[in-house]
Amino acid sequence: MTTDNRDPWYSSRDISTTFAKGLKVLAAFDDGSAYLTLPEIGNRTGYDRATVRRLVITLVDEGLLTKTDKSFALTPKILTLASQYLRGRGIGATVQPILNEYSGQLGKEISLATVSEAEAIYLARSNITGSTVSFGFTVGSRLPLLHTAIGRMLLATQNETFRRALINETSPVQYTPQTVTNPVVIKQEVQAARDQGFSLVTSEFEAGVSGLAVPIGRLGETKTVIGISGPVTAFDERQEFDHCLATLQMCAVALDRAWIEGP
Amino acid sequence: MTTDNRDPWYSSRDISTTFAKGLKVLAAFDDGSAYLTLPEIGNRTGYDRATVRRLVITLVDEGLLTKTDKSFALTPKILTLASQYLRGRGIGATVQPILNEYSGQLGKEISLATVSEAEAIYLARSNITGSTVSFGFTVGSRLPLLHTAIGRMLLATQNETFRRALINETSPVQYTPQTVTNPVVIKQEVQAARDQGFSLVTSEFEAGVSGLAVPIGRLGETKTVIGISGPVTAFDERQEFDHCLATLQMCAVALDRAWIEGP
DNA sequence: TCAAAATGTTCATATAACGCACATTTGTTG
DNA sequence: CAACAAATGTGCGTTATATGAACATTTTGA
Secondary structure, X not given: OOOOOOOOOOOHHHOOHHHHHHHHHHHHHHHOOOOEEHHHHHXXXXXXXXXXXXXXXXXXXXXXXXXXXXXXXEOOOHHHHXXXXXXXXXXXXXXXXXXXXXXXXXXXXXXXXXXXXXXXXXXXXOOOOOXXXXXXXXXXXXXXXXXXXXXXXXXXXXXXXXXXXXXXXXXXXXXXOOOOOOHHHHHHHHHHHHHHOOEEEEOOOOOOEEEEEEEOXXXXXXXXXXXXXXXXXXXXXXXXXXXXXXXXXXXXXXXXXXXXXXX | OOOOOOOOOOOHHHOOHHHHHHHHHHHHHHHOOOOEEHHHHHHHHOOOHHHHHHXXXXXXXXXXXXXXXXXXXXXOOHHHHHHHHHHHOOHHHHHHHHHHHHHHHXXXXXXXXXXXXXXXXXXXXXXXXXXXXXXXXXXXXEEEOOOOHHHHHHHHHOOHHHHHHHHHHOOOOOOOOOOOOOHHHHHHHHHHHHHHOOEEEEOOOOOOEEEEEEEOOOXXXXXXXXXXXXXXXXXXXXXXXXXXXXXXXHHHHHHHHHOOOOO
């Protein structure tokens, strides 16, 4: 939707409005609410009650929703497409073992992410043994492009038109007192990430948390990055920072070699 | 679609045909093919070229597909809904750690699955440290209800109408020479699983592989099971089998306690 | 290079989606 | 607890939209 290619290969009259509405109904379950009633869906989407009803019935008939009492909930069937996506990119087979290996060396969880519309989205995360705790099954969750290390590194891999458009059009959110909201500074930071080949962001998204990210493949070629995060103190010492950066870069090289196609 | 509740709470004229077609187009990417052209999608779905075109354009506009040259591919955006589903059920936060713990004790990977339409579908899998190899990111992948331990245990948790209908309506596939295709025998096996509280299936789905599954919660209450699999020899020794079963059952109890709601 | 086949796009028409109006359920107050 | 009121569910005529044949364009093969 935002900042797409200015390639008018399709006109707005080529869009199936009913299908688009149906997808919006499905997306209404995206905000974590497990169970929704018809009126709730109506409110979220803004569509007429009758419309919502027919679209929801269609989703039930297709096996994507179940009805319990008056509420509707997602079925596990939505997992299949996601699973196919990950399998198609070799996330499970090739990426995961590499992430696990370097994650073990580093003692930190490494995440792989790509860009989706105006956000970053996690594709994989290492399964480090010790930390049963922090594993929140982050695959599929999103984070802002402007205020995270992974996000800014991803921005740096995009072409200039996309970068400019996104930074200019997106109104920055003040997540923490340290969040940089000045577009000019953000542009500089992204440029710096391009120049030096990594991005370090401190306390701008979650207070007290720093992130470090590096791209996979040469800049501008791929659109996937890996990153780690930890308490702000984690990267304070020069030696520790260098070690993290070096390991991440080695991991990126390994992934680049193992990978056949990009996303 | 198959064997649904004979509760006519909606008629077939309440289904939005356009939306249903659009979903079928999306599902065309479900068989592992990463890139599809318009004619390919047309062949898979059986819809007119013009129809496919508009539906695909809609999907691109919604950010679920990308166009590269003449082909279309899924975008990472489909991960978000799946992610929300898993988060909503507490898979990442509560289930995963428990699976990991008992998996460590057992030295085998434990998987959690539920039933989706006429198949079983994996919701989670333990991240055991040693086995970087076998981790194929199985979350979301499906397996038959009739010829696997997990499947038969799931069948055993379903009400009798569903069970009967599915066993009678589904034509068994001869996956291996050992696959039981006689519906009467399958019915007996499912009944046995109900009676004894576990299901053991040997070499019926993949030659040389056995599976063992137990339900979570009391039978008939929930519709989720956990299971392990391994070479047929793994469960040969009585002592080893007993140990596996006991550990699985303890894991099931732990999950049952930790869980709030079922799927 | 040209023809033929396959794919992409347009546009009149039939159809299916829309949302009003009516029916039904749920919640609330005297 | 009854009777009203508000909110939600559903049938149906109207109209906007999806359809697919016809036309345009690209790709394939000779």
